[in-house]
Amino acid sequence: MLxxxxxxxxxxxxxxxxxxxxxxxxxxxxxxxDDESATWLAAAAERAVxxxxxxxxxxxxxxxxxxxxxxxxxxxDALLRRVDALPAINKVVDAYNAVSVxxxxxxxxxxxxAYRGAARLVRxxxxxPFDTVVRGEPAVEHxxxxxxxxxxxxxxxxxxxxxxxxxxTRITESTKNALFLLERLEPYPxxxxxxxxxxxAARLRxxxxxxxxxxxxxGGE
Numbered sequence: 001m002l003x004x005x006x007x008x009x010x011x012x013x014x015x016x017x018x019x020x021x022x023x024x025x026x027x028x029x030x031x032x033x034d035d036e037s038a039t040w041l042a043a044a045a046e047r048a049v050x051x052x053x054x055x056x057x058x059x060x061x062x063x064x065x066x067x068x069x070x071x072x073x074x075x076x077d078a079l080l081r082r083v084d085a086l087p088a089i090n091k092v093v094d095a096y097n098a099v100s101v102x103x104x105x106x107x108x109x110x111x112x113x114a115y116r117g118a119a120r121l122v123r124x125x126x127x128x129p130f131d132t133v134v135r136g137e138p139a140v141e142h143x144x145x146x147x148x149x150x151x152x153x154x155x156x157x158x159x160x161x162x163x164x165x166x167x168x169t170r171i172t173e174s175t176k177n178a179l180f181l182l183e184r185l186e187p188y189p190x191x192x193x194x195x196x197x198x199x200x201a202a203r204l205r206x207x208x209x210x211x212x213x214x215x216x217x218x219g220g221e
Contacts, residue, residue, distance in 0.1 A: 001179065002216040004118035011121050011148055012219070015061050017186035019220030020121070021197045024112060025204050026177045026212045030092045037094035040203065041086040044101040048083045052104035055080065057185040058161075065123070065148050067160050075162040076106045090173045095203040096180060103196040105182055106162040108150070110169040112177040117153030119179065121161075124148075129155035131167050138167070150181070190220050 005022050012018065058074035069077065079086065079101050086101065088094055093109060100107040110119070126145035133139065143149050143159050150158040157169045162183055171178055180200060184193045194217075201213045 006120040008122040010123040019184045020218050021182040021193050023180040023215045028176050029208045030173050030175050033088035033094050037091045040098035044098040045083045047102050050080045054104045054188045072160050072163045091207045092171050099200045105196050108181040109171045110179040111171050111175045112179045114169045115152050
């Protein structure tokens with residue numbers, strides 16, 4: 001899976017400084033949030049830096065493909081704005097949300113078994129399906145033409161780079177195999193990106209001691 005992940009040339013042209021640390025975690029034993037994951041979220045909130053330059057870089061990237069970051073915020077921006085009340089979802093999601101906040105780094109978590117084909121980051125045509133929930137009901141939307149999206153063979157898995165994830169690939173308490181995407185723009189140091197990956201791996205091992213983890217850095221050369 002990792003060796004098939006692609007960042008399209010059109011995205012590289014838009015932001016040549018983009019890099020993503022992709023991580024697979026196989027053999028997870030997820031479950032409801034607990035005292036340990038609540039501690040991770042609380043500690044991340046204490047260390048959070050809401051005005052980190054990396055957040056500003058992501059807002060700039062959103063504007064570059066026509067999105068309005070005040071209306072559809074980069075994921076890390078949205079989390080940092082809720083830092084005093086970070087939601088507990090499940091142990092694996094709590095783990096990567098805590099690392100995202102602590103490291104001021106967008107991190108996406110996907111159920112690998114729900115994927116159809118490889119993950120790829122592209123600029124959308126505008127007709128790709130994106131399954132979501134609107135007013136509590138299942139719905140299918142479509143990205144804007146030129147929008148940066150993560151997708152697989154079945155459709156868009158995350159809109160506006162890292163703004164909103166589709167329903168199909170969300171990590172749930174029954175997820176056993178997952179894909180994580182840790183996304184970086186300059187001036188964020190690559191060493192810090194790798195450190196965040198190591199921290200996430202450590203927390204996943206705390207959740208599931210027998211988990212099998214692999215990583216691949218794409219971009220940033």
